Amino acid sequence: xxxxxxxxxxxxxxxxxxxxxxxxHHGNLARVMVLASFAMGYNILFGYTGLLSLxxxxxxxxxxxxxxxxxxYLGLGAGPALLLGVLTGAVISGALALLALRTSGVAxxxxxxxxxxxxxxxxxxxxxxxxxxxxxxxxxxxxxxWGIDLSDPNPRYIAAFVLFSLCLLLxxxxxxxxxxxxxVAIRENEERVRMLGYDTFAHKLAALIxxxxxxxxxxxxxxxxxxxxxxxxAAVQYSILPLLWVLLGGAGTVLGxxxxxxxxxxxxxxxxxxxxxxxxxxxxxxxxxxxxxxQGIMGExxxxxxxxxx
Amino acid sequence: MDxxxxxxxxxxxxxxxxxxLALTAVGLSLxxxxxxxxxxxxxxxxxxGAVLAWWVATSVGGHPAxxxxxxxxxxxxxxxxxxxxxxxxxxxxxxxxxERTIVATIGLLYIIQQLTLMGYGPExxxxxxxxxxxxxxxxxxxxPEGWQMIWPWGLGTTTYKLAVIGAAVLILCxxxxxxxxxxxxxxxxxxxxDREMAMAxxxxxxxxxxxxxxxxxxxxxxxxxxxxxxxxAHYLMGADPLLLSFIVxxxxxxxxxxxxxxxxxxxGLSDGIISVFFSPTLAKIIATLLVALVLVFRPQGLFGKRxx
Numbered sequence: 001x002x003x004x005x006x007x008x009x010x011x012x013x014x015x016x017x018x019x020x021x022x023x024x025h026h027g028n029l030a031r032v033m034v035l036a037s038f039a040m041g042y043n044i045l046f047g048y049t050g051l052l053s054l055x056x057x058x059x060x061x062x063x064x065x066x067x068x069x070x071x072x073y074l075g076l077g078a079g080p081a082l083l084l085g086v087l088t089g090a091v092i093s094g095a096l097a098l099l100a101l102r103t104s105g106v107a108x109x110x111x112x113x114x115x116x117x118x119x120x121x122x123x124x125x126x127x128x129x130x131x132x133x134x135x136x137x138x139x140x141x142x143x144x145x146w147g148i149d150l151s152d153p154n155p156r157y158i159a160a161f162v163l164f165s166l167c168l169l170l171x172x173x174x175x176x177x178x179x180x181x182x183x184v185a186i187r188e189n190e191e192r193v194r195m196l197g198y199d200t201f202a203h204k205l206a207a208l209i210x211x212x213x214x215x216x217x218x219x220x221x222x223x224x225x226x227x228x229x230x231x232x233x234a235a236v237q238y239s240i241l242p243l244l245w246v247l248l249g250g251a252g253t254v255l256g257x258x259x260x261x262x263x264x265x266x267x268x269x270x271x272x273x274x275x276x277x278x279x280x281x282x283x284x285x286x287x288x289x290x291x292x293x294x295q296g297i298m299g300e301x302x303x304x305x306x307x308x309x310x
Numbered sequence: 311m312d313x314x315x316x317x318x319x320x321x322x323x324x325x326x327x328x329x330x331l332a333l334t335a336v337g338l339s340l341x342x343x344x345x346x347x348x349x350x351x352x353x354x355x356x357x358x359g360a361v362l363a364w365w366v367a368t369s370v371g372g373h374p375a376x377x378x379x380x381x382x383x384x385x386x387x388x389x390x391x392x393x394x395x396x397x398x399x400x401x402x403x404x405x406x407x408x409e410r411t412i413v414a415t416i417g418l419l420y421i422i423q424q425l426t427l428m429g430y431g432p433e434x435x436x437x438x439x440x441x442x443x444x445x446x447x448x449x450x451x452x453x454p455e456g457w458q459m460i461w462p463w464g465l466g467t468t469t470y471k472l473a474v475i476g477a478a479v480l481i482l483c484x485x486x487x488x489x490x491x492x493x494x495x496x497x498x499x500x501x502x503x504d505r506e507m508a509m510a511x512x513x514x515x516x517x518x519x520x521x522x523x524x525x526x527x528x529x530x531x532x533x534x535x536x537x538x539x540x541x542x543a544h545y546l547m548g549a550d551p552l553l554l555s556f557i558v559x560x561x562x563x564x565x566x567x568x569x570x571x572x573x574x575x576x577x578g579l580s581d582g583i584i585s586v587f588f589s590p591t592l593a594k595i596i597a598t599l600l601v602a603l604v605l606v607f608r609p610q611g612l613f614g615k616r617x618x
Contacts, residue, residue: 052409052412052413054412099602099603099606100602100606102606102607103605103606103609105408105409106348106408106409106412107605107606107609109348109409109412110348110556110560110601110602110605111602111605111606114556114598114599114601114602114605115598115599115602117553117598118595118598118599118602121591121594121595121598122595124591125589125591125592125595240416240420243413243416247413275428276427277424277425277427277428278424279420279423279424280420280421280424280425280428282417282420283416283417283418283419283420283421283422283423283424284417284421285417286413286414286416286417286420287400287414287417287418287421288417289413290404290410290413290414290417291400291403291404291414294410
């Protein structure tokens with residue numbers, strides 16, 4: 001009950017902020033909410049199932065390009081295009097899962113990294129369709145949903161908020177459902193879970209597809225809300241960032257991805273005003289986190305204050 | 311130009327790629343073999359070697375050979391020392407846990423790359439080769455007056471490129487000699503075989519790890535110094551060597567040095583030949599997919615014997 005009210009409280013605060021934030025931070029927070037949905041997708045796989053993927057940019061980009069290409073070449077509106085984006089992400093994550101889940105540990109990390117790299121290079125290779133590195137600006141028709149213009153800051157914030165709430169509530173439900181508990185058990189001791197008679201492969205497969213679809217939804221929404229589809233979102237940097245956000249906020253906590261994304265977004269935003277080498281901050285944060293706080297912010301909070309934090 | 315001279319040219323260029331790749335990949339393989347650490351920052355040590363080579367060569371001045379010679383010694387030493395420091399301050403404190411070290415070396419990658427961007431800037435800068443004479447290669451062709459020797463335009467190489475291949479072979483032999491014949495190599499192999507047992511026999515395992523990590527990074531830097539008169543030094547140049555080294559190390563069998571060298575020659579040569587016929591992007595797509603599939607279906611590598 002306490003947990004539910006905490007998360008609903010956060011959603012209420014975010015909704016209230018819509019009416020009070022100045023324009024610049026209003027836009028930033030919309031961005032953070034979409035990226036945090038990406039991070040929550042990553043968290044299902046990394047935080048709860050214990051599988052460290054270095055290739056989630058593939059799913060983010062799958063959603064973004066599944067959406068963007070169908071707007072561009074099929075002339076779909078935002079709604080069907082978004083669905084198609086999520087579907088693309090689900091199919092690609094399912095296909096990748098069938099191959100990558102045959103490995104574990106370091107090999108799993110390298111396999112996901114390589115597949116994501118192949119995806120990124122394919123986007124560059126088919127530049128006739130995808131416009132490669134340059135990317136393309138989404139047609140205005142693809143940014144309309146039920147007659148609402150999603151490129152306008154106000155509907156955009158609300159759309160980001162809806163996506164974020166859905167992902168948050170889904171995560172919250174997941175970790176308390178029997179399925180989520182099995183995932184956590186797999187993270188802690190896969191052998192034992194298998195001995196208890198669970199099909200661990202099927203559970204990991206479902207976790208990866210769910211995680212990939214959520215990342216794809218975030219990617220598609222990012223494209224629609226901010227109007228740009230480009231290959232840079234498929235680059236290795238976008239596989240590292242969700243890892244960083246989740247590690248910072250706290251892997252295996254529902255609120256961690258949001259906290260981590262918010263914190264890192266503003267850290268990079270502030271430092272990019274000073275230097276072009278803003279990824280330095282990300283590097284230093286990664287090293288410091290692995291050294292001193294592998295639990296992240298919410299993880300430390302759970303350890304010290306509130307044992308039952310989901 | 312006919313196909314034949316094209317192939318000779320591609321093979322020669324491929325041999326240079328293979329030579330540099332073998333050095334870089336052996337460094338990565340050494341670190342993985344002995345320490346069980348996947349070093350994502352390996353490409354950045356390569357880049358650092360090239361950038362330092364430029365810096366040393368320009369600050370020495372005088373004849374190009376003088377600056378290049380100084381860079382050849384100084385750059386790998388500095389990079390090796392930096393890597394040892396990184397090992398002792400970061401990796402050691404993570405207890406060499408495989409997953410956490412990967413995350414930490416990703417962090418290290420961004421730190422090195424972005425610091426280079428701040429200090430060195432986004433420009434690509436060349437280093438002058440110590441010697442660079444063009445060598446034209448003759449070709450035999452069946453003409454109207456029977457077989458005759460021609461000198462096709464564009465078919466040729468430089469003395470420097472041949473020297474790179476020679477130097478790489480020498481260095482690889484030296485690495486082999488150290489690993490197989492010296493006391494340091496013996497200690498390293500002992501640590502690789504059984505860390506606990508090595509410790510029980512009084513081998514300073516942590517020092518061995520630091521030396522291995524430094525040696526691996528130094529080899530990457532050395533490879534970069536050799537290539538920098540042909541390619542230019544740039545702060546993003548580490549990505550390709552990292553990817554290619556990964557491919558080589560995985561196909562050659564994780565942690566096996568002969569397999570690594572064999573795979574480097576294979577990949578380097580075929581890279582040169584394939585990119586004559588296909589676009590480099592397509593070649594890279596095929597290569598990355600190949601690595602992923604080898605890891606999934608044959609994790610011991612194509613030439614590896616023992617499972618890792």
